[in-house]
Amino acid sequence: MRQVGRYRMRRVLGSGAFATVWLGEDPALEADVAIKVLAENWANNADVRERFLAEARLLRRVDDPRLVRVFDVGLSDDDEARPYFVMEYIPGGTLADRMGSLSTREALAYAVAAADAVQVLHDAGIVHRDVKPSNLLIDDRSTPPRLVVSDLGSAKVLAEATGFTVTTGTPSYMAPEQAHQSDGFDGRADVYAVAAVTYHLLNGQPAFADRTAAAVLDRRADSRPPPLAARLGQPAALDRLLTRSLSWDPAKRPGTAAEFARDLERLLTDDPHPLHRPGREVPTVPTLVFCAVLAVVLFAVTYQLLAR
Numbered sequence: 001m002r003q004v005g006r007y008r009m010r011r012v013l014g015s016g017a018f019a020t021v022w023l024g025e026d027p028a029l030e031a032d033v034a035i036k037v038l039a040e041n042w043a044n045n046a047d048v049r050e051r052f053l054a055e056a057r058l059l060r061r062v063d064d065p066r067l068v069r070v071f072d073v074g075l076s077d078d079d080e081a082r083p084y085f086v087m088e089y090i091p092g093g094t095l096a097d098r099m100g101s102l103s104t105r106e107a108l109a110y111a112v113a114a115a116d117a118v119q120v121l122h123d124a125g126i127v128h129r130d131v132k133p134s135n136l137l138i139d140d141r142s143t144p145p146r147l148v149v150s151d152l153g154s155a156k157v158l159a160e161a162t163g164f165t166v167t168t169g170t171p172s173y174m175a176p177e178q179a180h181q182s183d184g185f186d187g188r189a190d191v192y193a194v195a196a197v198t199y200h201l202l203n204g205q206p207a208f209a210d211r212t213a214a215a216v217l218d219r220r221a222d223s224r225p226p227p228l229a230a231r232l233g234q235p236a237a238l239d240r241l242l243t244r245s246l247s248w249d250p251a252k253r254p255g256t257a258a259e260f261a262r263d264l265e266r267l268l269t270d271d272p273h274p275l276h277r278p279g280r281e282v283p284t285v286p287t288l289v290f291c292a293v294l295a296v297v298l299f300a301v302t303y304q305l306l307a308r
Helices: 046-061 104-123 154-164 176-180 188-203 213-218 238-246 257-268 285-307
Strands: 006-016 018-024 031-038 070-075 083-088 136-139 146-149
Touching: 006 031, 006 176, 031 046, 046 070, 046 083, 104 136, 104 146, 104 257, 136 285, 176 188, 176 213, 188 238, 238 257
Parallel strands: none
Antiparallel strands: 006 018, 018 031, 031 083, 070 083, 136 146
């Protein structure tokens, strides 16, 4: 298959259990596109076909620049009539491609962008369920680069709508409650995943070396990720935030992805106490110097008055 509809297919960009994404060309618009095609071995599964097309409809419903945009849907021209959908092509690759090459500030900035994008999904009632570096695309045509969330094929709202409820996700970024059950969890599972991505970006290795969902469940509930802050020259608040966000208990994590993003943003400022409570002013060096000089002057004046 080298063409679907009017779209020419050039090369594979990525492949998963259910679908393959191709770099393609729209000859009518003379533009590059990304084409997601259902895998051949699922072509005759009615539930999977419906879930595949539901992903396209979902991406169309949530219109936001932080989510990949869908332009068209169709069926292949061969006997299998496999469904496909056409998306914008993001030329900068994925966050996985940049693993190990980012500065601490760049990694934190991308983590903030990922959390904010996930919050867009949550506001629409969608739990992604598979947030990982390879599903976070980087559009380097803009300054700063735009982070775009892709692949809603595992989204919880789709599983509930189609009845296709199986445990999905990637173990290195999977929250324990998600590994335990195919439903019954909320957006805090995505908060865990974004925190796991953040840790991986900063450390070069995942927080926990879980390779299967069973390994996630076998891990001790009080397991903590190794601290990073001192090695990265960051405040201890970074370790506290990551430990809390990677907690086994969802109730101990930040309540929303937006809350996690705001805490990370404070670490990106030049504030020497980045996670101090809002409204509590930390005096700057010039302020302290001014106060010290003023105190000396007042002391000298008072001494002269008393000496008379």
